[in-house]
Amino acid sequence: QVQLQESGPGLVKPSETLSLTCSVSGGSITFASFYWGWVRQAPAKGLEWIGSIHYTGYTYHNPSLKSRLTMSVDASKEQFSLRLRSVTAADTAIYYCVRLPNWGALGRFDLWGQGTPVTVSS
Amino acid sequence: DIQMTQSPSTLSASIGDRVIITCRADESITSWLAWYQQKPGKAPRLLIYETSTLESGVPSRFSGSGSGAEFTLAISSLQPDDFATYYCQQYYTYPFTFGQGTKLEIK
Numbered sequence: 064q065v066q067l068q069e070s071g072p073g074l075v076k077p078s079e080t081l082s083l084t085c086s087v088s089g090g091s092i093t094f095a096s097f098y099w100g101w102v103r104q105a106p107a108k109g110l111e112w113i114g115s116i117h118y119t120g121y122t123y124h125n126p127s128l129k130s131r132l133t134m135s136v137d138a139s140k141e142q143f144s145l146r147l148r149s150v151t152a153a154d155t156a157i158y159y160c161v162r163l164p165n166w167g168a169l170g171r172f173d174l175w176g177q178g179t180p181v182t183v184s185s
Numbered sequence: 186d187i188q189m190t191q192s193p194s195t196l197s198a199s200i201g202d203r204v205i206i207t208c209r210a211d212e213s214i215t216s217w218l219a220w221y222q223q224k225p226g227k228a229p230r231l232l233i234y235e236t237s238t239l240e241s242g243v244p245s246r247f248s249g250s251g252s253g254a255e256f257t258l259a260i261s262s263l264q265p266d267d268f269a270t271y272y273c274q275q276y277y278t279y280p281f282t283f284g285q286g287t288k289l290e291i292k
Contacts, residue, residue: 110221110229110272112281125280159228167235170276171219175228 065090067160067176075154075183081147085160085176092141093118098163099136099143102172103156111156115163116143150183157181187212187275191284197292202263206287208273210254217277220249220258223286224269232271233258263289 071083085099092099100115114124116134124132133146147154158181162174188211198204208218216236221229231240233249236256246261260267268291273284 109285110274110283112283123279127280168217168276170217170281171231171234171274172221172229173231173234173240175230178228 069160069176069179081150083145087141093138096165100161101145102159105156152183155183189284191287195288197290199292204260206258208256208284213253214275214277218256219274221272222269
């Protein structure tokens with residue numbers, strides 16, 4: 064079955080750029096019926112949607128992050144990525160990559176990676 | 186942004202109990218609401234979408250209802266595996282937003 068796996072550094076310095084990659088296995092990232100995205104969870108906090116992307120390049124961002132956020136898809140590697148610029152301690156969280164079925168209404172997260180913890184600290 | 190508010194924040198119950206968790210949006214989200222279950226150290230799991238549609242593999246003791254701005258998640262007969270934190274999420278409009286969570290504890 065389809066699985067998602069996040070990868071990236073666990074520690075990022077303040078003001079630098081956080082880069083994460085999600086690898087899709089057991090299925091194709093170019094399947095038109097799915098978007099892919101990111102959700103984060105700060106320590107002992109709730110869940111925050113970051114953004115979503117289709118392999119064709121359509122993207123949707125949380126406005127609270129949009130000016131710092133870039134998402135991309137590398138279909139040849141079956142991966143999608145997140146870049147978050149100018150990070151602060153408020154960006155410390157577990158970052159999950161997710162899949163979004165694009166039928167009914169886009170927006171539910173039916174498949175999750177295991178999550179990768181990211182700490183912003185000098 | 187649409188704010189989602191869950192109640193209660195914590196719920197204590199016993200095996201076999203029926204429990205209900207409520208989720209309110211600060212405006213109508215029609216039926217575009219999902220529920221997730223999260224256990225400590227694990228990723229959330231989709232339980233229900235479009236208010237009442239059970240995700241594949243989810244036990245039938247879980248059910249969802251509501252419309253507009255008020256929704257409920259019911260668990261008909263609590264099993265040991267059900268003790269976890271539950272989140273609602275609206276996907277009526279961007280940005281998608283979650284409730285703050287309801288922690289279901291063993292009484």
